[in-house]
């Protein structure tokens with residue numbers, strides 16, 4: 001198997017003949033127009049049941065007297081069958097699934113809901129779950145988006161498995177088969193929109209030719225209820241966009257009338273071609289991107305420029321909070337972690353209602369552990385969504401198994417205690433806590449073409465699956481969600497279930513242990529690749545020097561009493577917890593405090609010994625992934641097994657590189673010996689310097705990058 005079908009394999013179920021005969025022979029689809037999500041739902045039900053049970057159902061588009069699987073919207077259902085009884089209230093995209101009656105009812109509040117219900121029912125069947133159920137489910141937030149960072153030339157920023165499925169050579173590719181398959185996967189986990197191009201956007205996306213191309217993408221995604229959105233380059237009006245609806249300007253000042261007209265024309269043009277266009281995503285004034293600050297306009301003025309053009313069409317503007325400009329922190333009182341609140345809090349209430357501020361889960365950038373972004377507590381009159389990253393940029397880039405939901409849950413379940421009232425992040429982004437009309441989640445996914453696998457690795461697909469599940473309902477626990485994915489992806493064998501559960505649930509703690517524990521951030525190369533150990537690069541980083549490590553001490557003082565006062569951005573109770581070393585949890589101690597290496601943690605260990613031990617234990621856990629996976633040999637098809645084993649072997653080795661590189665680096669810096677005598681002594685290792693090699697070329701590596709004795 002190539003993995004192309006991911007969790008939608010609908011593998012044959014053996015020993016299910018009883019159920020097979022109990023399933024209705026008819027699928028009644030209440031919408032016969034091809035391309036509508038309800039029509040798609042009918043096809044999925046027919047194909048899924050055929051594939052799982054080898055049973056052919058008859059698909060019909062009108063009422064049946066025999067028992068049937070009925071799928072449609074509430075309105076469609078009631079027109080044909082009369083009022084639905086005892087169905088709880090459904091929100092947009094919500095659905096009702098009832099398998100207890102004469103007919104099996106799969107009824108969506110809207111078309112999308114009906115399709116989601118069909119996928120839900122098939123997911124049950126594919127997992128051999130034949131319990132009788134009758135329930136309604138509604139989404140926690142209306143924004144359940146994914147972001148692709150695809151470039152127009154077909155490359156993908158922070159993409160780790162090949163080329164774009166959308167773009168090549170500056171235009172939209174002609175074969176959109178993969179885009180349709182991607183939409184199907186997304187719909188099955190209830191994702192409702194994709195932003196298809198990089199947040200570091202290229203204005204050529206807005207050319208007449210490319211908007212036509214985007215409309216072809218929208219066409220192949222529409223049958224799955226997935227809308228398409230675009231990232232914008234703020235400076236586009238000055239960049240010679242080839243589209244007859246606009247001409248080039250000399251300014252992109254958001255308050256300039258000609259600029260307003262320019263964007264109005266572009267938006268009108270897009271909606272005339274793609275009437276269900278989702279909206280825009282804007283990264284402005286960040287990492288070299290143009291923005292309103294260039295003209296001394298506020299970020300809200302910049303955002304409202306786009307929001308106004310989208311408003312007549314019901315489009316949404318996602319405006320990113322990832323804005324910072326604090327370079328050269330030579331006095332060490334500046335702190336990039338403070339930037340988002342500094343920029344956005346004063347603007348609360350100034351954004352239009354169709355605007356959502358898209359906030360990375362932590363205040364820096366997708367690190368292996370970060371405290372919850374305090375911006376979630378600071379926007380009461382502005383819509384907010386959380387930004388997660390499925391792509392695993394700092395988290396092993398899919399060469400390491402890291403099941404992410406346990407990390408995400410540290411933020412989604414965090415109580416910010418605004419006004420001393422329960423203010424859990426998942427209830428803020430759902431709009432519930434501050435009574436906001438829009439909110440939810442976005443995840444950077446960066447799905448691509450290589451190896452027929454949608455992400456770089458088969459095991460990494462659990463993160464995409466779980467992202468969708470949590471975007472719908474963030475109260476769910478990571479483990480049962482994972483287990484649904486395992487059964488759908490690899491079948492029902494109990495050993496597969498227990499083994500992949502164990503590996504996945506241990507994976508984030510393991511990676512955390514060897515890549516950046518105690519809240520020190522991920523000690524990867526921070527300057528370029530974001531992969532592999534390079535603690536030295538953290539000290540060169542002009543934005544933060546986040547580790548602030550020297551021979552005596554480590555960590556960044558972010559308290560108000562002595563440091564950057566980042567802690568002061570939290571509501572009082574949370575602030576008090578982080579302000580004091582005594583009440584700061586060990587796992588964020590180095591994020592908030594600068595302490596001696598010999599500081600004793602709540603655990604009773606010193607900081608340095610904790611470093612040494614956790615790097616050893618994290619790498620040791622990664623070794624077990626190889627043996628755990630090996631125990632599944634013969635139970636999983638060889639193609640996927642081999643691909644997974646290849647990566648686990650790599651991770652096992654690379655985790656040791658991580659361990660020794662980080663430990664040796666701090667041992668050399670502090671000269672504090674490891675209680676267990678391991679660090680700095682690697683008698684079993686064959687150093688590169690000791691080898692006789694030929695046919696190689698010398699290239700420079702950064703200090704410690706090789707974990708070599710001589711570095």
Ligand code: BDP
Pocket residue numbers: 157158199200283287322365366393530
């Ligand atoms: C960082 C990535 C960079 C992105 C940026 C962003 O390294 O490639 O452009 O985030 O989110 O993590 O805009």
